[in-house]
Amino acid sequence: MQSSGQASATSLPIGSDADLAWVRQQVRQCAAQLGFGLVQQTKLVTAASELARNTLVHGGGGRAEITPLDNGRSRGLRMSFIDNGPGIRDMELAMTDGYTTGGGLGLGLSGAKRLVHEFSVDTEPGRGTTVTAVAWVAQVPASRPGVG
C-alpha cells in the first residue's frame, strides 16, 4: 500500500477533557481539508471523541495520531489512539453493544467501528491498547455530464 501522506502525521496528547476537545477540533479540521463532507466529518469527529475518551478513561491517558492518507484513488484519514493502560481482556465482549465496565452506554467501541470504514484493535492485557480507525472520502460519481 502507498503511504505518501506518512510525513504529516500529527501526534496529540490525551490527558484531560480539554485534550479531548482539542483532538475533536483537529480531526474536524483535518477531515475538512481532505474533502470529507459534513456528514462524514461529523462521523469521524464522533468516532474520535469515543476512542479518545476510552484512551483517557479506560487507558489512563495516552495520545492520538492523525495521518492523512492518499491511495491514489481516494483520500482518507487514519486515526490511532494509543495508551499503555490495562489493555482489554475480552475483545469480543468489549465490542458488544451495551457492554461497559464504567457505567457508560457501552457504545463507544462498537459504535465507532460502525462510523468508519476500517477498524482494528491491538491490545494486550497489562501492556496497553491501540485502536486504529480509517475512513475514506466518499467517491463522487465519476462523471456528471451537463454540469458546468
Place this chain on the structure above:
Amino acid sequence: MRVPEQDAAESAPQVVSAFLERRKEQIAQRWADAPLFRSVFTVSRDEAVEACKAVVDALSDVAVSGRLENITAPGFTPVRDQLGRMSQTRTRTGSTPAQIADEVAGLRVPVVDLLREEFTDPTTAQAQECVMALTLLLGTLRLVVMETALDANAELIERQRQQLLEVATPVIKLWEGTVAVPLIGTLDSARSQVVMESLLEAIVDQRARYAILDITGVPTVDSLVAQHLMKTVAAARLMGAECIVSGIRPAIAQTIVQLGIDLGSVLTRASLSDALAYALGKQGIEVSRADTGASAR
C-alpha cells in the same frame, strides 16, 4: 588557577548580602518608581518603598545562605505572596509574562550601579565576583516572579473557565410554564452537571411543565453527551416537567443512529420553534396572526 573558596576574606555572596542590607534605603528609593512596584502599590510612594525593602531583605537572606541560583530558597518565602500579587496585578492590566520578566530585569541596573560605587576599583577580581553574584541573584528573582506570573495566568484561565460554565448555560423562560436552555459548545461532564442543575432549578422556580433543551450549538453528540441528555430528560421528568430536545442537525441525527444510541424515549423536535409550538399546543395555547381577522376581510 586558585578559586578562593575558603578565603579569609568574605565570600562574594556575603559581601553582596551585607551591601544589600546597608544600602536598602537607596535601592528601595531607586526601585519604587518602576511600574512593577508603582502600579501595584498605589496608596502612596511609601507603600511602594516598603515593598521594595521587603524584596531587598529577601535577596539579602538568600545571598547569605549562598543559594544564589535556587528559586526555592527559603529566603524568598516572606515575599512570595507579595511577588505573586505584583505579577497578578500586572497580568490583569494586560502584561504578558515576558513583559513582566523584562520589568524585573530592569531592576538590575540601578542596584548593580550602586554596588560598583562601593569599590574604589571596580575592575578587581573581587568586585567583579560580587557583581556576578548580584546579577545571578537578580536572575533568580526574575525566575521566582516568572513562576508566580505563570501561576497567576493559570489561575486566570481557570477563573475564566468557571465563568464560561455559568455564562454559557442560561435558562430562558419562553412562556408561562415553558423554559428553554440553548446549549452551545462542548458538553463535557462538568458542563452537563451545571446545565442539569440550572434547568431543574428553573423548573421549580418557574413551575415549568415543559423544558426545551436546544442542541443546535453543540458540535458533537457522542455516547457520553447522549447519556447526559438522557439523564437530564429523566431528571426533569421526575420534577414533573416534560423535556423536549430540539435542534438535532441532520448530520448529527445520522451519526447518532449509526453509533447505536436509542433516543426513542426522548421527545425530539427539529427546531426550537417546533418545540415551543408543541409545548404551547399541549397547554391549549394557540398562536395565530393578529391582522388576518379584521382588516383583511
